[in-house]
Amino acid sequence: MFLKLINTTIGYKIPLIKGVETSLQLGDICLLIGNNGVGKTTLIKSILNQISVLKGEILLEEKNLKTLSNKKIAEQIAVVFSKAPLPDNYTLLDLISLGKYIHYPYYFELKGSDKKEIDDIIESLNLTQYRNFYLHQLSDGNLQKAYIGRALAQNSPMIILDEPTTHLDEKNKITILKLLRDLAKNHNKLILFSSHDWRLSKEFADKMWIIDNEKLESGITEDILLKHNDLLNPQLFNINFNFIPPKITAPTLEKEMLYSFLQKNFKNNLSTYHFEWKDSFWVISDPTFQEICHTFKEIALLLPKHH
Amino acid sequence: MTKNFKITTFFIVVAILISMVVNLNIGYLQMNFSDFFSSSSDNSQIAELRVNRVLVMLLAGISIPTSGFLLQEYFQNPLAGPSVLGITSVASLSVAFYIFFSQDFILPEFLQNSFLSISAIAGSLVLMVVLLAFSGKFQDKSFLIIFGFLVSALAGAVVSILQFYAENQSLKNYILWSFGANNQVSRNQIWVLSIIVMIGLFLTFKTIKPLIGNSLGTAYAQSLGVNLTQLKFFVIIASSLLAASVTAFLGPILFIGIVVPHFCRMLFNPAKLWQQWILNMILGILIMEVFSIVSETTQFPLNVITSLFGIPVILMMMVNNKKSQV
Numbered sequence: 001m002f003l004k005l006i007n008t009t010i011g012y013k014i015p016l017i018k019g020v021e022t023s024l025q026l027g028d029i030c031l032l033i034g035n036n037g038v039g040k041t042t043l044i045k046s047i048l049n050q051i052s053v054l055k056g057e058i059l060l061e062e063k064n065l066k067t068l069s070n071k072k073i074a075e076q077i078a079v080v081f082s083k084a085p086l087p088d089n090y091t092l093l094d095l096i097s098l099g100k101y102i103h104y105p106y107y108f109e110l111k112g113s114d115k116k117e118i119d120d121i122i123e124s125l126n127l128t129q130y131r132n133f134y135l136h137q138l139s140d141g142n143l144q145k146a147y148i149g150r151a152l153a154q155n156s157p158m159i160i161l162d163e164p165t166t167h168l169d170e171k172n173k174i175t176i177l178k179l180l181r182d183l184a185k186n187h188n189k190l191i192l193f194s195s196h197d198w199r200l201s202k203e204f205a206d207k208m209w210i211i212d213n214e215k216l217e218s219g220i221t222e223d224i225l226l227k228h229n230d231l232l233n234p235q236l237f238n239i240n241f242n243f244i245p246p247k248i249t250a251p252t253l254e255k256e257m258l259y260s261f262l263q264k265n266f267k268n269n270l271s272t273y274h275f276e277w278k279d280s281f282w283v284i285s286d287p288t289f290q291e292i293c294h295t296f297k298e299i300a301l302l303l304p305k306h307h
Numbered sequence: 308m309t310k311n312f313k314i315t316t317f318f319i320v321v322a323i324l325i326s327m328v329v330n331l332n333i334g335y336l337q338m339n340f341s342d343f344f345s346s347s348s349d350n351s352q353i354a355e356l357r358v359n360r361v362l363v364m365l366l367a368g369i370s371i372p373t374s375g376f377l378l379q380e381y382f383q384n385p386l387a388g389p390s391v392l393g394i395t396s397v398a399s400l401s402v403a404f405y406i407f408f409s410q411d412f413i414l415p416e417f418l419q420n421s422f423l424s425i426s427a428i429a430g431s432l433v434l435m436v437v438l439l440a441f442s443g444k445f446q447d448k449s450f451l452i453i454f455g456f457l458v459s460a461l462a463g464a465v466v467s468i469l470q471f472y473a474e475n476q477s478l479k480n481y482i483l484w485s486f487g488a489n490n491q492v493s494r495n496q497i498w499v500l501s502i503i504v505m506i507g508l509f510l511t512f513k514t515i516k517p518l519i520g521n522s523l524g525t526a527y528a529q530s531l532g533v534n535l536t537q538l539k540f541f542v543i544i545a546s547s548l549l550a551a552s553v554t555a556f557l558g559p560i561l562f563i564g565i566v567v568p569h570f571c572r573m574l575f576n577p578a579k580l581w582q583q584w585i586l587n588m589i590l591g592i593l594i595m596e597v598f599s600i601v602s603e604t605t606q607f608p609l610n611v612i613t614s615l616f617g618i619p620v621i622l623m624m625m626v627n628n629k630k631s632q633v
Binding site: 048050069070071073074077078079081085087088089090091094095098101102105106107108109 | 383385515516519520522523524526527529530531532533534572576577578579581
């Protein structure tokens with residue numbers, strides 16, 4: 001295991017998350033979620049040893065984090081914080097080159113091989129045309145990519161990203177998430193990222209850490225989602241307060257789609273109905289009838305008849 | 308970029324050599340080559356004075372811009388400098404205390420010279436300790452700059468009180484010192500000055516890499532393994548030593564600490580701090596040698612010339628800054 005937390009309690013003086021027991025290995029992409037203020041950033045800073053743990057220990061490659069120097073940790077973990085500083089006079093090239101900082105005793109001038117690597121990273125992120133742009137001239141999406149590029153140049157096996165998709169539009173979010181998944185799967189990196197966009201992000205993560213009620217629960221994304229019905233439960237987005245849902249037997253996505261459709265279009269109590277998804281169609285039944293519908297439009301036409 | 312840096316450096320170094328030779332030849336007396344090398348020559352004492360002048364300008368040209376550069380990079384504020392943090396004014400205050408109260412003591416000659424610098428450095432050391440004590444409590448970088456401004460104002464007020472009650476001779480000595488006395492530094496003082504400057508430069512050498520790591524802010528600096536406490540100590544100690552020692556011997560040299568780093572950023576990629584530091588030192592030497600030549604030929608005090616040159620540049624910087632923010 002690359003990263004291991006053993007009965008760890010985390011917080012600034014007052015504990016925020018208690019008794020964390022979890023681990024991650026190279027090639028994993030893990031999504032960290034939790035409401036504002038539950039301690040996501042504190043957890044990230046604890047893993048970086050910027051805040052010491054209150055109890056228990058964090059192991060990095062089987063070594064206690066406390067015994068490692070900041071430099072050793074930097075060799076293992078690169079980080080992208082949620083706030084992207086914009087130092088004056090820094091170009092995109094200067095920023096990404098800074099990833100090589102820890103590999104030089106003085107950082108006077110980059111070696112030819114490192115310059116080439118930086119160029120490759122810039123190209124792989126599709127940023128070549130912005131190479132000599134100042135950071136404040138970049139769009140939010142490109143700035144985020146540049147900071148990820150800096151973390152990549154650090155060449156560490158693990159990358160932690162705090163809210164990498166905030167302030168990005170849908171298309172850029174997906175680009176970044178795809179990039180992160182590619183790093184984990186094709187470059188054997190360990191990616192840990194936090195996000196408020198868990199609906200979208202979960203599709204790209206194969207593990208999940210959820211912080212709730214001072215506890216951290218971890219596991220395969222799908223298992224966590226099943227256990228935390230409240231996360232998936234579309235009632236979170238209740239726009240129709242009179243609506244009483246039917247029984248739905250279907251995979252997550254179809255279930256959510258149907259729920260959303262029904263609560264928008266029907267004020268009634270549908271609790272007597274049972275909807276079952278059969279791969280390509282819905283079987284709709286209540287004590288008096290059973291019908292098959294292939295589209296939501298058919299469902300819309302069918303249901304009023306029975307009321 | 309690297310080529311560009313080497314070419315720029317080469318030209319500045321050539322210009323420095325020329326300006327040094329010119330500086331050696333400026334003065335009332337016409338000197339010839341042998342005066343500088345034979346101690347038996349009639350003019351050898353004047354020759355020594357001129358060599359001292361050139362050396363002292365070299366040390367000042369290295370120290371003041373380095374001090375300003377360190378403070379600007381650390382506080383990420385292009386208007387920070389030794390005069391802004393209050394280092395120059397506290398050094399001036401200590402020198403004033405020394406000049407106004409020392410007239411009653413009769414000290415041996417060698418002690419008189421070193422007391423001036425010791426009092427200036429002692430004053431800056433006290434300020435340094437105060438700054439360090441406060442900066443631990445206040446994380447806010449701008450606080451330090453406001454603090455420096457208040458310290459300068461306070462030091463200025465105390466100097467005025469001293470001037471008001473001072474004897475005529477002391478007052479004249481102080482005012483002469485505050486003009487920038489580039490001709491009155493002895494060889495022994497140069498030794499003392501160079502040792503202090505060397506310590507300051509050594510600390511600066513240790514500081515450049517952490518400063519680069521600090522350019523993305525403290526959170527990133529920590530994640531890159533930068534020791535933030537050590538960085539703060541080194542920056543404040545190095546910049547104080549460099550600025551205070553030169554102030555003690557040469558009087559307050561204003562604006563050079565702000566202006567030279569600004570020019571260097573226009574000459575080469577400002578993100579590359581090692582190259583910037585080297586540029587600061589060599590450009591600093593060149594400017595100080597040239598100013599010394601101007602000061603000798605026009606008979607204006609050094610400080611008047613640095614101000615006449617510096618103030619328009621700083622005004623220009625502020626106007627441009629406003630533009631880029633809009």
